[in-house]
Amino acid sequence: MINNQTLDNERILQGLRLLNDKYSIYLEEEGKWLDGGFETLVTIDASHSDPDYSPLIVKKEIYMMLPNDIREDIQRLIEVE
Structure with a gap:
């Protein structure tokens, strides 16, 4: 089933x-x-x-190991809490 969350x-x-x-x-x-x-x-x-309807979430432990410029690009795609 396709829904807004799936599309997001x-x-x-x-x-x-x-x-x-x-x-x-x-x-x-x-x-x-x-x-x-x-x-990943x-x-x-x-x-x-x-x-x-489950959203994707960022694995923070991996995210924090990335360089700042890459993290900024990722933040444009998905909210990082």
Whole structure:
């Protein structure tokens, strides 16, 4: 079932895929630990009552290890709490 949350999640994932291209050199050199690219920074909010409407949330422990310029780009895609 497609809903607004599903569309929002897909928009975020697409934005993260674009960051994979933008920061490909970082991912190849310093960011090798991000196996799978920037999509590994997010996960479904398991505490949400309805899995079909669960938003993506940022894994802060991974996010905080990134350089500031990359974190700023991620903040443009998804709220980091």
